[in-house]
Amino acid sequence: MFFYISFLRPPPTQSSPSTPIHITPQISNDLRTEPYTDSQDIYYSWAPYPQPAHPPPPSLPPQPTSPTQYLKTTRPIKLTTYRPSSLFKEIPVPPPLGVRENQQWQLILSATPSKTPNYIIDLGESNVGHGIPFPVISMPVVFSAKGVSKGGGGKKQERVERIYRFSNGRAGGEESGNTEVVMDFCDLKITEQTSFDLDKNDQFREQKIWDSGIGLSSWLAEFKASDQNRLGEPLDILWDGLFSSEARHIIELGAGTGIVSLTLASLRNSLSHLNSPTPDKVIATDLESAVPLLNHNISSNHSLYPTNTPQADILDWDEEELPESVTSLGSIDVILMSDVTYNTDSFPALLSTTSKLLRIGDKPPVILLGYKERHEAERSLWSMMESIGVRLEKIGQRRGFADPPVEIWFGRVFR
Template sequence: MHYIRFLKAPRKIQDSSGLQSLSAVITITTDLGDAFLYSDLPLVVELEDTHGRKLQDGGKAKEYVWRGSDGFKGLPVEVPIGIQTMRAGTEVKMVIRAKEEQNMVEDFEHVLGQKASGSGDEGSVVTLRGLPDGNGIVERVFKYGNGQDIHVWEESGESIARHVWDAGLILSAYLSTIFRETPSSMPLPRLPALQTILSKSDISVLELGAGCGIVGITLCQFLPNISEMILTDLPEATSILMHNISLCSPAPNHSVLDWSQPLPAPIASTQWNLILIADCTYNPDVVPDLVQTLGRLADGNKDLMVLLAMKVRHASEAVFFTLMKKGGWVIRESTKLPLPVLGGEEEEIEIFVFGVST
């Protein structure tokens, strides 16, 4: 999967006749930003108001082509602001998306590859939204159900810890299908043990390494029977995590949690039913602390389950499974979900449900 990002955030510019436009420089990279999109991709750049309504009073969408085959690493884009919008003083938002539906990610079904087939190379590219002078944060919006949205803001800077990552996005989309009222257009593998625990009348959920909070926030919107949910991460993620939580209703809680330190008292004193972990096993140096934290949470709690989503990036991540086995954890169930990559080989996200060995 690839993500459209800003190299230079949107800003208003004005020509000699007084007409205004929004201008920015974008790039398209993988979730970690460690590789650019090397395929060509038609793009659409348009304007919305802050409620997500398209603005079309002269501010027509513009089309561009990302020429990854030519080694593009950045692309200047610009879209005019309509005269009526200017006069009304409407706050505008720049939206950059793939032109073709088979490449567009704006819906949880798109995330899972459930979209209309089309000609050409298929792969997922996540749409980007940003305000002028957006204080270093940008927006991702994912639709689900009948006109409902999950809004997740992430930092536009270099810190990968405060971005949406592939496994967290796929897990969020997968969780949304469990509670879907209408049948999915593509059958997905089911995890019965996970569905059983999520169907309990009163459950408590803790997320470790929440980052932007997309997984916990998604589950909180779909699961009315949560008695307590806390999203945790290191202090540097607090600002973006709290921003996203503040936009939710119902909203989870937040706590700082360093895996190398003792559990905070409110977390240690709770009998958790489910622990969420996504995109947290890529750094083998912190995996021992992660597994030790899980052991503390499982102390005296034999029914605790851990839901893990990961994209294997290197062989050293196998140490997580070795340490989990030594710590008395067993895999109750698992599945794999495809991750189409434009211009590359298909990848996959692995999902595991762990329980305490009896």
Template sequence: MQYIRFLKAPRFSGNTISALITITSDLGESFMHRDSVVIGTVRYKDGGGAAIARKEFTWKAGMRSLKVEIPVRAGAARGEPVVLQVSTSDSATVDPLLGSGINIMSVWSSPFVLKAGEVGERELVERRLNIGRKMHLSVWEETKNSIALHIWDAGVALVAHMARVLSSTRKPDGPQLGALDTLLQGSQRINVLELGSGCGIVGLALSQLRPNSHVVLSDLPLASEISAKNISSHTEISFCALDWDLPIPLDIAAQRFDLILVADCMYNVDAAPALVNVITTLLRVSPRALLTVAHKHRHESEERFRSLLEVFGIVQVDQALVALGEEDDELETSEIELYTMQLNPEAGG
């Protein structure tokens, strides 16, 4: 999957809105390699997001950035806040996650007014996803160089899986994760912890798809601000700062969890022992909890994480491979591994 990102936030000057975009992989290590039509649409922030102005641009293979300039008629919006949507779709105001899915994720700027020199929050952009059952998921992420607070492929894949499972009363199509799917489709209230949550896309989606849940997002303190923004309209989500190298905060350590989520946390394999220690400690308090991992394979050393879990008696229950976006030999793998694990009851101390 590829992501449209703002390198320079939208700015209004001389009846023109300008911005600088790029189209990259989730970690930003590769750029969109083929020609693609990109559409910039200026929309009202409120009132259904009606379009004020639009213009098409062409992303050419080999590009690393593209300047977007959209003329806006004099007096447009009359001081009301607007957003700039950059997408490969001409009409969609939200990206479809299910069905045919998406290959290039759209981006929405922070709101701004059409006033000379006016810009939105430079460091924040919005992603909008249709997650089924007429539900739209809004997730804010940072545009700064820190990739930790961006949306990553594995998180999107796990959200897509949960959406498939919970969007229908019948057995969903596609890959199955028996234990997780049964837990999600159950009627009982569940207590969920996401480790390394970043901007919180997985936990946010779960809370919206399955209201009878309480979700705790956890990450380093640097994720607290973006998490607070994303959970502000959700009553059953909280955030707790958790550094895997430090003792687990009492707010987490004292709880019993039914589900622990880990999405794309092994890009830094040096952190594996600390993360495994946290998971092992939590499972000793909640021995029946289900650990669900979403992982995009990047290098062989990442398998150390799973091996360490097995050393501590945490065994695999289910596994599935989920294709994200279109198959393309010229792009890095779009296949995401999802697997569930549980503490072996016979495992010692």
């Protein structure tokens, strides 16, 4: 599991340049149901929005391919020491030094002042999230005295951002015969919706990052960097579905913010154009209420996959018909799933949808599942999968900060 810094009381959308903003930071699990039980220093910094054009500091690694590049930020300063006993403590944050009327700045909260840059979540680390909560970035705060009430704050923000980094090794230019691996660093910016919406099952939910999405994305980044010639079965089969230089059709169920689909599309960007005249089709699906945020995250990271942009579509597991964008593919190579087991009542609908996807094309797709156990009853999915001819086997995991880990499972049709 992972721990996240977030806002119990978020920053306002607007604040006076001459007064502090007030926030309540928290550190908890992905569902915000388990507070962090130790003490932890929290540091704050400000990043101007939009970012000014500037080169990366010479001490940093090669320039990343990203919508963010390297954020120009103020020096991190200790804000508070988080303790469970002061969970609801309201804390003033000074505005950026020298802020001017109508400027916009984003607030960054992190658990360390020394890591460079300290707002990055490094998915390339196999021990991602070990020993440190993830940082968070607010949406822009408009610093303007116009229209601000005497209380000093405007409407509270309802979204946050996090930035995830991973390397995308690619071969050098074919024309020159250069086969040297060039390391591109991808910075993926994911926006989360932190206000609660009522979903179709009359349950309140947030469109935010869940542990399995991070664990599976991190595993994908490591898997792509592995030596495919040394992969035995079934990893060689999975590699072909995920990272072949031929065009691939990949569907994600319950995509949420889209982090898994967007990570995979970014990793495939250096591959998809090599041996195929047709582009990839990576389709991130979820309920209708999730699609606007999915589209936002896809467009925010367009520079990571200019040749194979993913698409978002509505796929309600309770509906009889699959969307036309899926049925028109003719074949599917991989079905992605992460954190699809939180509601066991949805399992029959999930299996029905999976069964339909398995029948598209002459060759059934393989399944890649990221799973973190929240209740032992969720494990019933494994036997239910066998009832539709799918066998799952564990191929990896990401432990994160503590148990339970995010488990990585491979599935394929066995009959």
